[in-house]
Amino acid sequence: MAQQVRGVCPPEVRLPVAGSSLPAATKGHAVITIGIDPHKRSLTAAALDSHSRLLGQLRVSATSQAATQLLAWAATWPQRRWAVEGASGLGRGIAQLLVAAGEPVLDVPAKLAARARLLETSSARKTDLADACSVAAAALHHRRLRPVALEGHTVAFRLLSDRRDDLVAERTRILSRLHVLLADLQPGGANRELTAARAAALLRRVHPITAVDVQRKRIARELLADVRRLDRQVKSASQAIRQAIREHGTTLTEVYGSARCWPPSCWATPVTSPASPTATTSPAIPAPPQWRPPAATSAAIA
Numbered sequence: 156m157a158q159q160v161r162g163v164c165p166p167e168v169r170l171p172v173a174g175s176s177l178p179a180a181t182k183g184h185a186v187i188t189i190g191i192d193p194h195k196r197s198l199t200a201a202a203l204d205s206h207s208r209l210l211g212q213l214r215v216s217a218t219s220q221a222a223t224q225l226l227a228w229a230a231t232w233p234q235r236r237w238a239v240e241g242a243s244g245l246g247r248g249i250a251q252l253l254v255a256a257g258e259p260v261l262d263v264p265a266k267l268a269a270r271a272r273l274l275e276t277s278s279a280r281k282t283d284l285a286d287a288c289s290v291a292a293a294a295l296h297h298r299r300l301r302p303v304a305l306e307g308h309t310v311a312f313r314l315l316s317d318r319r320d321d322l323v324a325e326r327t328r329i330l331s332r333l334h335v336l337l338a339d340l341q342p343g344g345a346n347r348e349l350t351a352a353r354a355a356a357l358l359r360r361v362h363p364i365t366a367v368d369v370q371r372k373r374i375a376r377e378l379l380a381d382v383r384r385l386d387r388q389v390k391s392a393s394q395a396i397r398q399a400i401r402e403h404g405t406t407l408t409e410v411y412g413s414a415r416c417w418p419p420s421c422w423a424t425p426v427t428s429p430a431s432p433t434a435t436t437s438p439a440i441p442a443p444p445q446w447r448p449p450a451a452t453s454a455a456i457a
Contacts (some may be wrong), residue, residue: 175382183250185204185205185234185290186205186234186235187202187203187204187210187229187232187234187235187236187238187351188202188203188204188236188237188238188239188291188294188295189201189202189203189225189227189229189232189235189236189238189239189291190203190233190237190239190263190287190288190289190290190291190292190293190294191235191237191238191239191240191246191249191287191290192240192283192286192287192290193240193241193246193248193249194217194238194245194283195217195245196216196217197212197214197215197216197217197283198213198214198215198217198221198225198249199212199214199283199284199286199287200212200214200225200228200229200287201284201287201288201290201291202212202229202235202291203288203291203292203295207292209288210232210427211228211231212284212287213225213228214283217248217249221249221252222249222252222253222256225249225253226253226256228259231292235258236258236259236261236263236294237250237253237258237259237260237261238260238261238263238290238291238293238300239253239260239261239262239263239290239303240263240264240265240268240286240292241262241263241264241265242260242261242262242263242288242301242303243262250303251303251305251306253303254303254304254305255305259292259302260278260303261300261301261303261374262300262301262302262303263293263294263297263300267293267297268286268289268290268293269289270293271289271290271292271296272285272286272288272289276334282425285386302380308399308403310398311399312400314398315392315395315396315399318392318397319389319393319396321390322385322388322389323389325385326382326385326386326389329378329381329382329385330349333345333349333375333378333379333382334349335369336371336372336374336375336378337349337354337357337358337375339362339368339371339404340357340358340361340368340371340372340375341357341360341361345357351379351382351383351386354375354379354382355379358376358379359373359411360373396401
């Protein structure tokens with residue numbers, strides 16, 4: 156029998172344990188935790204019991220049928236929950252499919268899963284199965300993981316807003332390039348507030364002589380066509396935002412100052428709410444007070 160060194164205890168490493176994040180329906184039962192290691196083309200799942208013992212594993216291709224295959228494989232364990240690494244990133248697709256099927260899913264950060272893999276006593280070798288087991292082990296021992304919720308209207312609003320911001324940024328970049336070409340073609344260039352109509356009027360007055368100026372005008376016309384296309388796309392994106400707000404029936408637009416959170420063009424028309432049939436617009440935002448120097452005191456004058 157190996158003699159234990161006096162005063163030295165074998166190291167014991169555990170992950171932090173806090174309040175429970177299990178659904179109410181699964182408390183008090185032997186819940187199986189299934190960890191998923193997502194990749195671009197494949198998904199690896201590993202099922203662990205409450206003592207972190209491996210019960211089964213499965214590797215499927217990352218297709219639209221991946222969720223169906225995983226659910227059919229996991230039907231052996233009725234009391235189960237899923238843990239997906241990076242449910243808001245690379246694992247968003249499979250996490251949303253599982254949540255849509257009514258499955259409880261936890262979001263395991265990649266750093267926490269890597270820490271669980273390194274703290275394992277068996278081996279720290281990185282494989283897809285080891286990563287899936289680490290994800291499940293992190294969900295077993297860390298009770299404050301974020302439950303994954305089904306994406307709703309807030310995600311749609313964010314997508315629409317980001318799309319409009321990208322279009323506006325692209326339009327600004329092309330207008331800047333068009334400014335440079337107009338300055339080379341026309342003495343004095345264009346005004347600061349350049350629009351498609353003003354740029355077209357300037358180009359009509361430009362009569363290039365040299366071959367270089369001919370190419371400048373040709374490129375300027377191409378950029379002008381891009382600006383007009385982006386104007387139409389920005390207008391369409393603003394209409395999509397207004398339509399999404401009408402369909403949702405939010406009253407956020409009635410809050411004082413909420414118009415600053417959205418592009419100004421989106422509030423060109425009044426937004427109605429199903430709760431209030433009358434049209435309401437965002438109240439006018441007063442200008443900030445101007446700074447004034449303090450009045451001179453008698454001591455300062457003396």
